[in-house]
Amino acid sequence: MVLEIKNVSKNFGGIHALRNVSFSIKQGEIYGLIGPNGAGKTTMFNLITNIFEPSSGEIVFNDENITGLKSHKITEKGICRTYQNIRLFSQMSALKNVMVGGHSRSSSGVFSSVFRTKAQRKEEQELEKNAEELLKLVGLFENKDLLAENLAYGQQRRLEIARALASKPKLLLLDEPAAGMNEKETDSLYDLIKIIQSKGITVLIIEHDMPLVMKLCDRIAVLNFGEKLAEGTPYEIQNNEAVIEAYLGKEEEEEIA
Amino acid sequence: MLLEQLINGLTLGSIYAIVALGFTLVFGVLGIINMAHGEIFMVGAFVGVMTTGVLGWPLWLAFIASIVVTGILGYLLERMTLRPLRGKKGVSHLAPLISTIGVSILLENLSHHIFGAGNKPFRTEFAEISIEIGSVSIYIVQIVIFVISIVLMIGLSVWLSKTKAGKALRATAENLETASILGVNTKKIITLTVIIASAMGGIAGILVGMAFNSVSPQMGLAIGLKGLAIIILGGMGNVKGAMVGGLILGLSETFLVAYGDSGYRDAIAFIMIIFILLLRPQGIFGSKIAEGR
Amino acid sequence: MLDFINPYYLQIGSFILINILLAVSVYVPLSSGQLSLGSAGFMGVGAYTSALLTINFDLPIMVGVVGGACVAGILGIIIGIPSLRLTGVYLAIATLGLGEVIRVIFVNWDSVTKGSIGLTGIPQIGRELLNLVRGFGFEPSMIGLKNNQFVFLMVFLLLFIIVMATIWFVVRQQNSRVGRSFSSIQMDEKAAESMGINITYFKVLSFAQGAFLAGLAGSLFAHVMGYISPSDFSYHRAVEILIFTVFGGSEVIIGSIFGAIFLTLIPEVLRFVSEYRYIIYGIMLVILMAVRPQGILDIHLLSRVKGLKRSKGGMR
Missing domain, CATH: 3.40.50.300 (P-loop containing nucleotide triphosphate hydrolases)
Structure with missing residues (x-):
């Protein structure tokens, strides 16, 4: 179960x-x-x-x-979820929304972020690559740089699913x-x-x-x-x-x- | 001695309560902390000083003048700073807070330019008269302040619970949308609320002027912050909480001055804010859990 | 020669740099949705800590400055953890109360803080630097500068380096996992939490960073001025700092920088403005909130200025 x-x-x-x-x-x-x-x-x-x-x-x-x-x-x-009345980060690009979804599967903190350590750069690249793949999966890759609030309603719903998937849920x-x-x-x-x-x-x-x-x-x-x-x-x-x-x-x- | 301090505390507390009521009414209806309330109160005090001191008007006329002036200020505040922000998309909930901070520093510095920085005395013809009951002496001023405050508090409570406008106000405070569906003219109620709250600030201004025999442009900030502390203590938007909170603060300040370190008198309010917010953010009488989730 | 190195201009430049630090100290918590009115209080904690450390224990200024910033930062954490359960308006009021408590303590703790008179004779960065280079056998006259020109120039350069490092830090942090967490919390706290973001941690982090920066600015202020008093850290200071950020643009760091520069310069350039400064500030806040609540500079304006079509989230 x-x-x-x-x-x-x-x-x-x-x-x-x-x-x-x-x-x-x-x-x-x-x-x-x-x-x-x-x-x-x-x-x-x-x-x-x-x-x-x-x-x-x-x-x-x-x-x-x-x-x-x-x-x-x-x-x-x-466990990750979507919301009945869409709750995206409206002022962020679609890509960034999905990257936030990958938060729990990444770990870099203040120090590694500021000094751009090797591990941090690799992690960022992977987050971005993974986010792009998920956007392709939900058919939003072309819109990855649009702000979430500028997406059509149906697209926003799919973006929310992509964001949730980025947390690699079971x-x-x-x-x-x-x-x-x-x-x-x-x-x-x-x-x-x-x-x-x-x-x-x-x-x-x-x-x-x-x-x-x-x-x-x-x-x-x-x-x-x-x-x-x-x-x-x-x-x-x-x-x-x-x-x-x-x-x-x-x-x-x-x-x- | 103890009894005298008690009376001093009650007098101070009842003024604080009136100031706090002005905050709490606006918060209850609009969900906004009116950071300019303290300065409106200060303007009310100056109107008192000018009318009684310079023009030589009687005290009751000074009250009316103060109510009129601060009521108009309240109307302007609502029309020019609060209404433009309401219901506008993309306006953060911090915008009204910042906007009213703007009004507060505007009013404070305007009075600074007009009246100068120093303290102005506020003389009343009965300032020095006191009555002796046993070993306790009570100043007439204290009685006047206390009575006016109590009458104001009772009046407000009755108005809120018995009259049509008062009920509409409470309905609006409960839920703006529902009230407007039920046919309440919420725009009018909101304007009315801000005017009433400001006018109460004006009355409190005169009372404070009488109590301390001094009025200055900086008093708005000092007393305003205490009003804030009180509504946080009593529960935001809670009328009863504002009254009880005011009395608590007045009494504790008086007793600290009498039996402790008077330098920290002004810190009580803020220490109170911090503790209450940490221990019981909804305040003593608040039932709603502070926003969050 | 080298008359253009004018101590007066350099002094204003130094104030601008300190004000930029202060504006950024409001900006950072705001980037995770926290409005703090306690910046003046944290600034005061930094200033007094550093001044007392250097006066009473003869510690080097650098130790004092770092100590002042750290004490303010730690106070930020202590205050932050419980009060960040509060949202928006409540946090603003709690921090406002905190700032006032700190000021009252400065006024009343006579034996340590010298009450409302404040502390004087705080070691000044410029003189210390002058002594330092003299120790190496260097004299300002060797490069054609008068002593006071050299002193003001060194202070300005030092502050400039610190401010640049701070901006570099904040911008880098912004474009990372940490910065994304801040902005997601600002936009939708609940959604951020359900994306696995530990919102308490990141809120305390941004709040404490703000406190640290305000403390840093305060301790530098103390060692630039040489004297401090409680009235330097009053509510009015907090409002002034808030205005730098809100006026310049609270969504982008460049907004805070612009706000601090512009609003420090204007009263110096237009003398008559100086007298009515706060009246103008007041009117400005009201108009801004109604017309342009995000401040003068925002993401859209910046991307148009740069003529870039790239992600508008990119510059945050």
Whole structure:
């Protein structure tokens, strides 16, 4: 198991954002997290990356309890995320954004940076080369010198993925990567995530685009009002009575089928 | 002796509370620390000196003049330095802070040029009169200051909780967007807030002038920084916190002077700021955790 | 001969150089999003430390200067670690409070600091240098300079070297992993943290560097002036330093340098400005924030001036 969520709960001043949720993700799979707005999906991401600490429960990553570990330590361990409402370093070039992503995989400090030691120069070159490769992967190489804020919306989403990949994660958390994308962009996103999977990176994805989720994910968990409603393969989820009733609703049924 | 110090402390504290209220109102509604508040307060004090000393007006008229002048200053502050920054994309949250610092040094140095650097005496006809209760003597000035401060505090609390404008102000402080959706004219409320806060600064200016019998261009900085310390102590944007914080600071300063080293009197406020920020950044009465996450 | 080596000009030049150091001391923390109003306080700590070390213990000026900068830097770390949990406005107020506490201590710790009169008879860099070269049998007259010309020239050159080294340090740091971490924290703290950046470490680092630089500038100030008093390190000084950076351009280091040069020169060149300096500063801050909050020089302007099409992040 790459990630095990064990009986995790989170309260915000008496409101249960998450209640006793458990699931685990296997090495190399694409795992979907779906549910209506306010079901607690992003809260789950925030708990995994310890932006908040869970009120109770445990989060285990590669057999190591990472509950309460500092955010930047968690990134070092190999979990990196993107944000639902894009959080790029808007005044930095695309290339630099991705290079910042490589922070936890590099080590030069003040001294080596100022005196440009051999090791530091090598490291910078590698960071840059790696960043350029990732930009090629997400199709932004031509735009590497543009400021992040000047990129188109879909490009910004892909840049965020490249930035997260630069931290060489074992587990990648994607928070609604297809939001605001057109059909063509969504298709290329599908390809991109499949490539990421083929590199041996496990993916946990929150997404509202049901056709994409069903096509992409190996397994899916459904959250509703902070509780896990169901878990299973896309086929099982689509045929789960409770899910259809509580979440998918009548109008979306046809779309999924 | 102890009782006299207590009275001195309460008098000083109630003035501090009024100064702090001006900071806290603006912070509550706008989320901005108005670094110019101390200087607006200083201008209020000078208006008092000029009207009573030079023009020979009675004290109540001096109060009104001070309220008018500082209220206008507040309006100008809002229109010319705060509003242009609001809602503008790419403006850092530090911009209003720097902008109001600009206003503060402008006002301080203008008064410096107009009135000179030295202290101006602030005479009131009852300055020397005191009443004896047992072995304790209380100056009338102290009673006047204390009463005015208390009336002002109660008035503000009632206005905030009972009147329509006060409720609108609190709604705006709670959440600007929601308030504007609910039909509150937030622009008007913000302007009103800055005017009221500044006018309270003006009143406090006269009170301080009376209490110390001295007014100078530098007093804005000294008292303003204390006001800041108080709202950090009491919790930013918290009305009750400003009042209690003011009293705490006034009392501790008075007792330090009476029983300790008077040289460090002005340091209390800042040491307080540092400790509070480190131990309980949200202040004594603050419930919200300081921004961050 | 060599009359153009005018002590008055060199003196102004030295003040400009010290002010550049001070402006950079605000710029560095700002590059990671920290507004510090404590620069005058740190400057004072550096100045008093160095002055006291050299007066009371007869230590060489160089030891005093390094000591002053280090004490200020260490104080920066001590204050920085807890207070950097505070964001933006709170940090500004806490550092403002710190600066005032430091000043009050200078005023009241009579036995050591001589109270509000301040310290006099601080060893001066210029004289020390003169004595040094004389020790090698060199006389200023040998290159056609009067003694005081030589003294002011040496001070200017020494400060120039220190400032250049500082700028070199900051620019190099900026274009590295450390500098990228600073700017990413400034742009989005949370995103920076989730990219694996230890934001507390880098914030304290930039804050302490600022404190160190202010302390360095302060100790140099003490040994250039020869006398210091608490009023040299008041809130007004902090505001003046802030204005150098904010006016010149807070996004680029060249902005701080430009701000320090321009705003030190103007009152000297236009005498009537001197009297109304603070009034003009005040109006300037208000207008700047409304019209050009990033200051006179910014990345876009610089890249246009240079006619370069390269990454706008490159010059940060």
